[in-house]
Amino acid sequence: xxxxxxxxxxxxxxxxxxxxxxxxxxxxxxxxxxxxxxxxxxxxxxxxxxxxxxxxxxxxxxxxxxxxxxxxxxxxxxxxxxxxxxxxxxxxxxxxxxxxxxxxxxxxxxxxxxxxxxxxxxxxxxxxxxxxxxxxxxxxxxxxxxxxxxxxxxxxxxxxxxxxxxxxxxxxxxxxxxxxxxxxxxxxxxxxxxxxxxxxxxxxxxxxxxxxxxxxxxxxxxxxxxxxxxxxxxxxxxxxxxxxxxxxxxxxxxxxxxxxxx
Amino acid sequence: xxxxxxxxxxxxxxxxxxxxxxxxxxxxxxxxxxxxxxxxxxxxxxxxxxxxxxxxxxxxxxxxxxxxxxxxxxxxxxxxxxxxxxxxxxxxxxxxxxxxxxxxxxxxxxxxxxxxxxxxxxxxxxxxxxxxxxxxxxxxxxxxxxxxxxxxxxxxxxxxxxxxxxxxxxxxxxxxxxxxxxxxxxxxxxxxxxxxxxxxxxxxxxxxxxxxxxxxxxxxxxxxxxxxxxxxxxxxxxxxxxxxxxxxxxxxxxxxxxxxxxxxxxx
Numbered sequence: 001x002x003x004x005x006x007x008x009x010x011x012x013x014x015x016x017x018x019x020x021x022x023x024x025x026x027x028x029x030x031x032x033x034x035x036x037x038x039x040x041x042x043x044x045x046x047x048x049x050x051x052x053x054x055x056x057x058x059x060x061x062x063x064x065x066x067x068x069x070x071x072x073x074x075x076x077x078x079x080x081x082x083x084x085x086x087x088x089x090x091x092x093x094x095x096x097x098x099x100x101x102x103x104x105x106x107x108x109x110x111x112x113x114x115x116x117x118x119x120x121x122x123x124x125x126x127x128x129x130x131x132x133x134x135x136x137x138x139x140x141x142x143x144x145x146x147x148x149x150x151x152x153x154x155x156x157x158x159x160x161x162x163x164x165x166x167x168x169x170x171x172x173x174x175x176x177x178x179x180x181x182x183x184x185x186x187x188x189x190x191x192x193x194x195x196x197x198x199x200x201x202x203x204x205x206x207x208x209x210x211x212x213x214x215x216x217x218x219x220x221x222x223x224x225x226x227x228x229x230x231x232x233x234x235x236x237x238x239x240x241x242x243x244x245x246x247x248x249x250x251x252x253x254x255x256x257x258x259x260x261x262x
Numbered sequence: 263x264x265x266x267x268x269x270x271x272x273x274x275x276x277x278x279x280x281x282x283x284x285x286x287x288x289x290x291x292x293x294x295x296x297x298x299x300x301x302x303x304x305x306x307x308x309x310x311x312x313x314x315x316x317x318x319x320x321x322x323x324x325x326x327x328x329x330x331x332x333x334x335x336x337x338x339x340x341x342x343x344x345x346x347x348x349x350x351x352x353x354x355x356x357x358x359x360x361x362x363x364x365x366x367x368x369x370x371x372x373x374x375x376x377x378x379x380x381x382x383x384x385x386x387x388x389x390x391x392x393x394x395x396x397x398x399x400x401x402x403x404x405x406x407x408x409x410x411x412x413x414x415x416x417x418x419x420x421x422x423x424x425x426x427x428x429x430x431x432x433x434x435x436x437x438x439x440x441x442x443x444x445x446x447x448x449x450x451x452x453x454x455x456x457x458x459x460x461x462x463x464x465x466x467x468x469x470x471x472x473x474x475x476x477x478x479x480x481x482x483x484x485x486x487x488x489x490x491x492x493x494x495x496x497x498x499x500x501x502x503x504x505x506x507x508x509x510x511x512x513x514x515x516x517x518x519x520x521x522x523x524x525x526x527x528x529x
Binding site for chain 1: 425
């Protein structure tokens with residue numbers, strides 16, 4: 001009944017972006033090229049302020065690139081891209097709407113009536129909020145609000161799901177549960193996912209590939225520093241030894257060095 | 263029983279609030295009575311409360327009081343409707359468009375600085391002495407609080423929520439209807455309340471100058487005829503009707519905000 005999402009590829013081709021503040025132009029991203037295959041989960045990792053979120057905003061059309069192009073499903077993004085859905089770091093639910101009406105806000109244009117309510121009920125069920133459909137955002141916890149935000153994004157049936165540090169503001173335990181929920185939903189829906197995070201473990205747990213963004217030495221703007229395949233099929237064991245090694249390598253690239261024990 | 267208990271508690275609290283709110287008016291009444299009977303003021307300066315009640319009876323009996331109240335209320339409602347609609351429209355424009363704000367704000371702020379009475383001679387000159395100048399003056403009075411609160415509220419909406427609206431494909435009227443307007447609703451409602459209150463203030467300014475009916479006319483007429491009791495009655499009526507109007511809008515406000523899950527505000 002709920003047709004699977006038709007996942008689409010996301011292509012960044014030589015993307016650059018600069019912002020002007022106080023009359024000074026500051027390049028944030030330069031020459032970022034990245035190909036995310038349909039149905040693939042890619043984690044964007046990098047130190048804070050390196051332009052991860054900017055890249056994500058370019059992907060959904062909230063910002064336009066200064067150079068290069070962004071393509072979703074082969075079509076160049078101009079303006080808000082209807083096949084993308086974003087989950088922000090904060091839930092950003094509309095406080096005057098109930099949880100279910102917030103989820104309904106994500107429905108694609110033209111979904112109305114009985115079909116719309118079935119969709120909303122389905123996604124509320126998926127994120128485990130069916131019992132809270134009539135609650136207001138301020139009546140539910142931060143973790144539940146973020147689940148509602150995820151349901152709102154899923155209700156859009158996005159070809160590409162864009163997640164901007166979606167679990168960063170949650171407590172450690174809730175974050176782990178949310179990661180498992182996301183992995184589950186992704187494998188069921190099959191959507192393409194671009195996940196911005198600064199959490200190496202989260203990236204390794206969820207992604208097929210981890211893309212490290214960073215500013216090259218002597219440079220000003222961030223670009224892709226490395227791309228690594230994460231071994232093993234999802235869902236992954238958080239304690240896997242091979243992942244632990246990759247974790248140490250990634251943290252090293254981010255400037256966090258693990259002491260060597262003899 | 264356990265289900266009715268919270269309601270009973272709420273009723274007690276409400277009764278307490280009404281009782282506390284009545285303390286100061288009763289005190290004023292007592293001081294008034296004492297001042298009137300102590301001989302500090304002559305009866306022409308300060309008639310006792312009983313005489314004001316007698317004046318009320320007399321005017322109700324002659325059937326003219328309703329006339330004054332009705333015409334004043336009509337002027338306020340008509341002026342408020344026009345003024346608040348213009349306030350919503352211009353406040354919306356200035357709140358949403360930076361350019362419109364840059365063009366209009368200095369002028370509107372300057373016009374706002376003009377005292378209500380300053381408009382009266384000009385309005386009489388241009389619009390005659392009929393209903394129009396009075397309604398226009400009330401509209402001017404109602405306009406500014408609505409304009410100010412609406413433009414400020416729209417200009418200060420959480421940009422995060424606006425971004426959600428944009429990211430989920432809303433723009434133009436869709437964005438206005440689903441994010442901007444609902445987010446500004448509390449401010450718009452309190453702006454409307456302030457506008458209505460200011461409408462009453464400007465009404466009296468209009469009626470004091472050139473009118474043959476209404477509560478403002480009653481004030482100036484009672485001064486000319488030395489009827490201090492009627493003067494006091496008119497002032498009390500303005501206070502009571504103004505408070506009543508505000509209470510009605512307050513109830514509407516808390517209903518609307520409660521329905522949208524944003525708690526209640528005091529009426």
